[in-house]
Amino acid sequence: MNLATVRYIALNKGIDPGGLPKMELIRTIQVTEGHSPCFGNAETGYCERTECHWHLDCLSRSRHQRSC
Numbered sequence: 115m116n117l118a119t120v121r122y123i124a125l126n127k128g129i130d131p132g133g134l135p136k137m138e139l140i141r142t143i144q145v146t147e148g149h150s151p152c153f154g155n156a157e158t159g160y161c162e163r164t165e166c167h168w169h170l171d172c173l174s175r176s177r178h179q180r181s182c
Contacts, residue, residue, distance in 0.1 A: 115171050137175070140168055 120139050121131040127146055131139050141151035152161075153168050156176035163169065 115168070140171075144168070 117136045117139075120136055120143070124131045124139055124143055127143060129139075129142055129146060134142065137154050140153040144151045144153060149166075152163075153172050154175040156173055159173065159177050161169065161173060161176075166172070
């Protein structure tokens, strides 16, 4: 999901995206929705929250961070 889409989602939830980077903005949205701010933290490359709106993007980012 691109940053423009994440900003659009944030605005629709009453969040001012300002200059927040994508990861921080998604975590802010997660907190606003009552979830833990876990985006990008799937250390094992697996997450059981498959219903999460950010699931595929999160796993992709988590894998990338582990390989760096």
